[in-house]
Amino acid sequence: MRRQHHHNHVTSNQPMKSKMIHPSRLREHMRDLHYLQSVELVTPFRLLIVLICSILMVLLIAFSANEEDILYQSYYTDVPVNLTRGPYHLNYEYVQQLRDDMLALYGYSPPIDKVEKRSKLSLQEFWDLYDGKWPVIVTDIVPNWTAYKEWSKDFFQQKYGADKVILKAVQGMLQDGVAHIRDMRTFISYLEQQVAWNSWTYMEDELFLMLRPELKDYIGNNYLIEENFFNLFPSEIRPWDCMFLWGTKYSRSTLHMDPYNWTAVSAVIWGRKKWKLFPPGQDQYLYTQHGHKCGFPLECKKYDSEVDAFEIDVWKYPKFRKAEYLEVEQNSGELLIIPSGWFHQAFNDEETLSISMQLMNRNNYLVVLEEIIKGKNLSRKRLPAYFNTLLPPDQVKQFMSMLPKKILKHGQEVTDSILNSLDVRRNQTADFQQVLPGSE
Ligand SMILES: *[C@@H]1O[C@H](CO)[C@@H](O)[C@H](O)[C@H]1NC(C)=O
Ligand SMILES: *[C@@H]1O[C@H](CO)[C@@H](O)[C@H](O)[C@H]1NC(C)=O
Ligand SMILES: *[C@@H]1O[C@H](CO)[C@@H](O)[C@H](O)[C@H]1NC(C)=O
Ligand SMILES: *[C@@H]1O[C@H](CO)[C@@H](O)[C@H](O)[C@H]1NC(C)=O
Ligand SMILES: *[C@@H]1O[C@H](CO)[C@@H](O)[C@H](O)[C@H]1NC(C)=O
Numbered sequence: 001m002r003r004q005h006h007h008n009h010v011t012s013n014q015p016m017k018s019k020m021i022h023p024s025r026l027r028e029h030m031r032d033l034h035y036l037q038s039v040e041l042v043t044p045f046r047l048l049i050v051l052i053c054s055i056l057m058v059l060l061i062a063f064s065a066n067e068e069d070i071l072y073q074s075y076y077t078d079v080p081v082n083l084t085r086g087p088y089h090l091n092y093e094y095v096q097q098l099r100d101d102m103l104a105l106y107g108y109s110p111p112i113d114k115v116e117k118r119s120k121l122s123l124q125e126f127w128d129l130y131d132g133k134w135p136v137i138v139t140d141i142v143p144n145w146t147a148y149k150e151w152s153k154d155f156f157q158q159k160y161g162a163d164k165v166i167l168k169a170v171q172g173m174l175q176d177g178v179a180h181i182r183d184m185r186t187f188i189s190y191l192e193q194q195v196a197w198n199s200w201t202y203m204e205d206e207l208f209l210m211l212r213p214e215l216k217d218y219i220g221n222n223y224l225i226e227e228n229f230f231n232l233f234p235s236e237i238r239p240w241d242c243m244f245l246w247g248t249k250y251s252r253s254t255l256h257m258d259p260y261n262w263t264a265v266s267a268v269i270w271g272r273k274k275w276k277l278f279p280p281g282q283d284q285y286l287y288t289q290h291g292h293k294c295g296f297p298l299e300c301k302k303y304d305s306e307v308d309a310f311e312i313d314v315w316k317y318p319k320f321r322k323a324e325y326l327e328v329e330q331n332s333g334e335l336l337i338i339p340s341g342w343f344h345q346a347f348n349d350e351e352t353l354s355i356s357m358q359l360m361n362r363n364n365y366l367v368v369l370e371e372i373i374k375g376k377n378l379s380r381k382r383l384p385a386y387f388n389t390l391l392p393p394d395q396v397k398q399f400m401s402m403l404p405k406k407i408l409k410h411g412q413e414v415t416d417s418i419l420n421s422l423d424v425r426r427n428q429t430a431d432f433q434q435v436l437p438g439s440e
Pocket of ligand 2: 088089090257261281283303341366367368370371
């Protein structure tokens with residue numbers, strides 16, 4: 001028998017409070033789960049090395065020493081990663097230890113169970129304290145963008161009213177969502193209509209901005225994501241960046257991990273989002289669906305949970321109660337960065353326009369490469385023995401140069417066929433409809 005799902009379901013069975021995650025507790029918890037591949041890494045001796053390296057690094061910056069190379073080294077020489085030999089797993093314990101050491105070095109002790117809102121955050125501090133380690137909201141980047149000032153409802157109505165857009169409509173539960181193609185104008189009229197907890201619309205369009213480069217000019221600089229190893233991918237297989245997300249109140253993403261487990265970057269242009277963010281290593285509580293693919297030109301596994309964390313069916317998903325997560329509200333003009341390995345779900349608390357981007361850099365590139373190996377079942381034997389002695393961007397270049405030609409060819413075919421089918425559908429007046437999982 002199918003259960004009824006109502007909003008009060010959430011309030012009665014699963015109080016909407018932040019589940020506190022005390023790092024020390026979390027660490028114990030992780031240990032129990034055998035999540036950690038190599039706890040023995042964190043010996044006092046290695047910690048000392050990390051500290052010394054960190055201090056050296058800070059000194060180097062202080063004296064503006066030339067070598068960016070050295071900065072990379074200090075991150076990685078202590079991590080015996082050898083992609084050539086075997087699979088890489090994100091070691092969350094190690095990463096948290098690194099963060100604790102860095103916090104000590106900075107003499108900074110932020111709340112341990114919250115997502116901070118920061119401004120004037122230096123790139124180095126971002127790398128040291130947050131990137132790949134802990135989510136953060138940055139408040140002084142998006143307000144500088146032209147998009148923030150000019151992307152009004154009227155703007156899209158006037159300039160793109162007749163354009164076809166992809167949207168998700170939900171009547172009932174999140175899993176019952178159906179994708180449609182509609183005029184922007186029609187979509188905007190939906191925004192004006194009555195919405196309800198289980199009746200909402202969400203434009204989740206991966207191609208809208210990509211196909212309109214003039215719109216990308218409205219998105220200004222973001223120094224935190226300038227180091228972007230996706231730029232080192234051959235163009236045929238480079239994942240699309242910048243998804244356009246415009247939803248009514250109550251609209252939401254699934255609970256998921258982004259493709260290749262990349263770092264998720266979300267910018268709210270207007271509106272307000274609520275997020276639930278799950279630290280790594282809790283797959284066994286999240287009912288991850290197997291066999292999903294990301295559908296990008298370079299295919300990858302996609303980790304989606306069956307659970308709607310904003311409307312939890314505790315009878316169907318009892319283990320979910322054990323999952324720990326952070327909650328945060330992201331307001332207009334705020335940028336949220338969610339590290340690799342964190343499952344997340346977004347909920348629009350009012351009508352919200354946002355864009356989401358992705359990050360692959362020095363702090364998560366191994367995760368992304370590993371997910372590519374998995375997604376394409378690549379042989380590690382192709383990687384040279386010296387692979388892990390290269391600097392991170394050189395590893396990425398080397399990796400890319402070794403991809404079989406047929407993968408590039410296939411990537412191009414996927415892109416062409418998607419663009420072509422979109423073109424055909426755009427030209428059709430009849431509505432098109434299809435079940436599509438969303439992501440954000
Ligand atoms: C935003 O713009 C202000 C004023 O133009 C400038 O001072 C500030 O550095 C900019 N911030 C960022 C993060 O680019
Ligand atoms: C990516 O995330 C999934 C889901 O949590 C996890 O099983 C997998 O190990 C992660 N990949 C890497 C390379 O850490
Ligand atoms: C992956 O490749 C190996 C050999 O390279 C092969 O034995 C295995 O069956 C492949 N797995 C899948 C799922 O294709
Ligand atoms: C990485 O693994 C390869 C293949 O097993 C090996 O030849 C190489 O020496 C290893 N590199 C390091 C630094 O351990
Ligand atoms: C769609 O319409 C445009 C403009 O009318 C035309 O150039 C294009 O070839 C059409 N595409 C398809 C696949 O019919």
